[in-house]
Amino acid sequence: MIVAIILCVIILIAILLYNSIVGKKNQIDNAFAAIDVMLKKRFELVPNLIEIVKQYTNYEQTTLTKIVELRTKAAANNLTDGNRNQIDQELGAQVKSLMVNIENYPDLKANSSYLNLQRTWTESEEQIAAARRSFNAAVTNYNDAIMMFPGSIIAGIFSFQKSTLLSNTEEERKSLNAKDLFQ
Numbered sequence: 091m092i093v094a095i096i097l098c099v100i101i102l103i104a105i106l107l108y109n110s111i112v113g114k115k116n117q118i119d120n121a122f123a124a125i126d127v128m129l130k131k132r133f134e135l136v137p138n139l140i141e142i143v144k145q146y147t148n149y150e151q152t153t154l155t156k157i158v159e160l161r162t163k164a165a166a167n168n169l170t171d172g173n174r175n176q177i178d179q180e181l182g183a184q185v186k187s188l189m190v191n192i193e194n195y196p197d198l199k200a201n202s203s204y205l206n207l208q209r210t211w212t213e214s215e216e217q218i219a220a221a222r223r224s225f226n227a228a229v230t231n232y233n234d235a236i237m238m239f240p241g242s243i244i245a246g247i248f249s250f251q252k253s254t255l256l257s258n259t260e261e262e263r264k265s266l267n268a269k270d271l272f273q
Contacts, residue, residue, distance in 0.1 A: 107244045114232035118253055121225035125256075128218040129178055135214060136185065138207055156184055175256070185211075222256050229253045 160181040233252050236245035244250075 103240070104244060107241050108248065111232070111235050111241060111245060111248075111250055114228065114235050115250070115253075117228040118225065118232055121221065121228040125218065125221040125225055126174075128214065128221045129174070132178075132181075132211075132214050132218065135207065135211055136181070139185070139211065160184060182215075226255045229255050 160177055163177050235241045236250045236252065
């Protein structure tokens with residue numbers, strides 16, 4: 091009788107641990123989907139930004155072409171998570187460069203449409219950063235659950251794999267020098 095009770099307790103603990111790990115894994119998927127939603131919002135803002143900039147400047151065609159190309163690639167449904175993240179990073183760098191170079195155009199900076207779009211863009215970037223923090227928190231929580239005892243036993247039995255945190259590239263870690271962008 092005591093053996094049966096101990097066995098039931100062990101099985102119950104295993105079930106609770108398994109469900110907890112699955113829940114944490116689902117939180118990662120949810121957090122990644124939130125990042126995807128924020129990136130889609132960013133990709134939808136890009137054409138508006140380009141159109142407003144075109145109205146006021148004769149900005150380098152190659153930069154605008156690159157931004158449009160990256161946006162089109164990012165909107166494609168057949169991207170892997172890694173490709174989408176790489177394109178997101180490239181697009182972010184191109185748009186940051188565009189925003190800094192726009193400082194040369196006082197009429198554009200004063201335009202209410204541009205100012206509204208810039209506020210929306212800033213808000214979008216903040217939401218993306220928050221979604222990435224949420225994703226990394228979910229990944230850390232999940233990784234802790236599958237690596238710490240007794241969750242590691244259940245994770246090993248059911249082949250749960252460690253998830254990877256989102257991180258910046260070496261290029262993104264470098265500090266931005268606005269003077270270099272104007273040369």
